[in-house]
Amino acid sequence: MHIEEIKIENFRNIGFMGIFPHKEINVIYGQNGQGKTNLLEAIWLFTGCKSFRTSKDRELVCFKSENAEISTSFQTSLRENTASIFIDKKRTASLNGVKLSSPRELIGKYYSVVFSPVHLSLIKDGPLNRRKFLDTAISQIDSVYAKKLTYFNHLIGQKNALLKNAAENPSLLDTLDIWDEKIALAGAEVIVERINYIKMLQNKASLIYGGISGETEELKIKYLSNVPYESEEKQDIAEIYFKNMQKHRPNDLYLKNTSSGPHRDDIEILINGISARKFGSQGQQRSASLSLKLGEAEIIKNLKGEHPIILLDDVMSELDHVRQNYILNKMSEKQVFITCCEKETVSRLNAGKVFKIEKGKAVV
Ligand SMILES: Nc1ncnc2c1ncn2[C@@H]1O[C@H](COP(=O)(O)OP(=O)(O)OP(=O)(O)O)[C@@H](O)[C@H]1O
Ligand SMILES: [Mg+2]
Incomplete structure (x- = not known):
């Protein structure tokens, strides 16, 4: 277009x-x-x-x-x-x-896909910006994803409010399992979409990075989840996620926060097998973030037929x-x-x- x-x-x-x-x-x-x-x-x-x-x-x-x-x-x-x-x-x-x-x-x-100096933070900063990049990119090609994400965030907000109010009203804790079940299913939906997107992005961005670096360096990206899933099936991820929340429940009750789930996930970005965030040079970080952005554009072209x-x-x-x-x-x-x-x-x-x-x- x-x-x-x-x-x-x-x-x-x-x-x-x-x-x-x-x-x-x-x-x-x-x-x-x-x-x-x-x-x-x-x-x-x-x-x-x-x-x-x-x-x-x-x-x-x-x-x-x-x-x-x-x-x-x-x-x-x-x-x-x-x-x-x-x-x-x-x-x-x-x-x-x-x-x-x-x-x-x-x-x-x-x-549209934009690359500006603020996007350098994609590599440099903490996981929040990488999750934001991923969520915005997926939302552009799949309008249902934004709704899934909003629903998941809504559930997490509700559960966290419950954890905060539980001291005054302990009977609220009886409903925790129900919340965790809902969160596990909604979270698995988000994780599956992100895993699939990262696979497509890995293909596109690594080709672009190879070109930019004159084929001297290799870019790899991986979805890094704190939910220790073994298969990429939605139902399996939901089960593991549920168990993971149960495991962390004492700590979550103490901190009044949900520590496990896609709202804490990250993308690992490796150049020649080492972390671009920790060890990448300025030029490498710039080339890597640009490759992710141009990879995003290629995915839109493939799926939507529009450049x-x-x-x-x-x-x-x-x-x-x-x-x-x-x-x-x-x-x-x-x-x-x-x-x-x-x-x-x-x-x-x-x-x-x-x-x-x-x-x-x-x-x-
Ligand atoms: N709401 C606003 N109303 C009027 N002027 C604004 C407003 N927001 C930003 N500006 C002005 O716009 C200018 C910045 O424009 P812009 O960021 O597009 O610059 P640029 O040409 O990209 O510069 P650079 O080369 O430094 O990146 C500043 O002078 C700023 O004061
Ligand atoms: Mg400018």
């Missing part, structure tokens, strides 16, 4: 901007603080997800304005579409002239020419937006459009 036009009004430092991007490569360059990432952020929002920089919609509206509006026309393999998003205290969206009950209804209608719009914020710095060329050449047939400070960084491109951004405006 690709965007044919995007119009942005009163969004961050962009008063008004209207552009007609190239079908493949678009380079957005300009000095620091001019609005390059803001433009990518606007393009991203049509996924129906929250911004990749903030969860507070209000921050997206220009300081001087009450509300912001972005609209686009985009082409998928099936049809020509229009979408718009209106932001004041909250976000509302419409697609092809029909108002949606939630912007999340855009999920599955418009696909997602790829947003690459500041990736070029720190990468040598071999790595830069690899990334750029891998991008054919996809619409890509790349931001950088120097126009020269991507001067090797012979096709595409270049936009210079200055004080929130596209100047040529």
Whole structure:
């Protein structure tokens, strides 16, 4: 899929901007603080997800304005579409002239994958960001997954509340087995989806990483669960998970928290067999997180038949020419937006459009 036009009004430092991007490569360059990432952020929002920089919609509206509006026309393999998003205290969206009950209804209608400096934390930081990456990625290809996850989190919240109130009302503890049964089943659903996704991602991301590193290094990813399952069958995982919660119950009662389950899981990322998080160099970590993101895009293409719009914020710095060329050449047939400070960084491109951004405006 690709965007044919995007119009942005009163969004961050962009008063008004209207552009007609190239079908493949678009380079957005300009000095620091001019609005390059803001433009990518606007393009991203049509996924129906929250911004990749903030969860507070209000921050997206220009300081001087009450509300912001972005609209686009985009082409998928099936049809020509229009979408718009209106932001004041909250976000509302419409697609092809029909108002949606939630912007999340855009999920599955418009696909995008973003890689920005915040995504470096995918490798570096704790498991929370890796779980978030995994959950967002699966949600884009499977709208039921988000519901399963919400249901699981809801159950965990309920059980934890029960553990907290049990001191005052011990009879509540009689219902713990019932909660654990429900949690085990709901948790197994989440774990199975994540295991399957990680398998697909391992295939795609390891190929990409091999290419980026000139086949000198190998990337491996594994789902790391604290539920010690032996088979990958949902029912088996649920049984083991139930037993695991029973085993941890004394401790959970003491801490008033559920310690076992997919809400505590992680992804293990290995480069040449050693932890990328603990031992990877800066360049290796950047290449690995980029490979995960580009792998995510390949999975969307395979399952949905649409190339997602790829947003690459500041990736070029720190990468040598071999790595830069690899990334750029891998991008054919996809619409890509790349931001950088120097126009020269991507001067090797012979096709595409270049936009210079200055004080929130596209100047040529
Ligand atoms: N809600 C807002 N209203 C007005 N201006 C805003 C708002 N949010 C952010 N800005 C401004 O937008 C600018 C940052 O834009 P952006 O992050 O897109 O810069 P950039 O061109 O990507 O820069 P860099 O090269 O440093 O990444 C800042 O000057 C910031 O003050
Ligand atoms: Mg930026």
